[in-house]
Amino acid sequence: MENSHIETFKAAAQGNGWPTKVEITNTEWTLKLDEPVEDGGSNTGPNPMQYFIASLAGCQNEQSQVVAEELSLNITQVDINVEIDLDLSGFMGMSDNSNHSFKNVRLNAVVSGEVTEEQVKILGQKVDDRCPILALLRNSGCEINSNWTKK
Structure with a gap:
């Protein structure tokens, strides 16, 4: 049975020097990854972990807009x-530890607008439940500390 809710995301990476300067391309955009100078890079872009963290923040932000609209x-x-x-x-x-796992996530969201503290808590819970990046971390056994507050 086909699941119509599955979408495939793609990226192609080309590195031009170790360990830095990887470009990930798609038909619409290019992401440049690099490392800080002290790690052998030239600091021309975020490193992969910084992109991952930005992906989580972006996913949470996008979902907050969707959920807020659904909740009026x-x-x-x-x-x-x-x-x-x-x-x-x-x-x-x-070490021989092949589990390069994330240990803890601390996510703090501050919401502005005509909302109550209780509405912000509900918004945060729904966003946390729906964000696939946060689910990836949660399912890996990472401890999640998410705090949503009203400004």
Whole structure:
């Protein structure tokens, strides 16, 4: 049975020097990834982890707009700040640990608009439940600390 709700996302990456300057291209846009100078890069773009964190913040922001509309909430702005702890020991070759997992996510969202604190809490819960990036982290065993407040 075919699931009409499945969408395939694609990216193609081409690196032109280790460990930096990877370009991910699509028909409509190009993302440039790099590393800081102290890590051997030239700092011409965010590193992959920064893109991942930005993806989470962007997903939460997009979902907040969709859910607010569904709930008929009048929000004017959502400020989202994300911090993620990542165990780098396996990545850096410092251990045999192949589980390069994220350990903790701290997500703080501040909502402006004509909404109550209770409406913001409901909004946050629905957004957290629907964001596929957050679900990926949650399903990996990462501890999620999400805090939604009214400005």
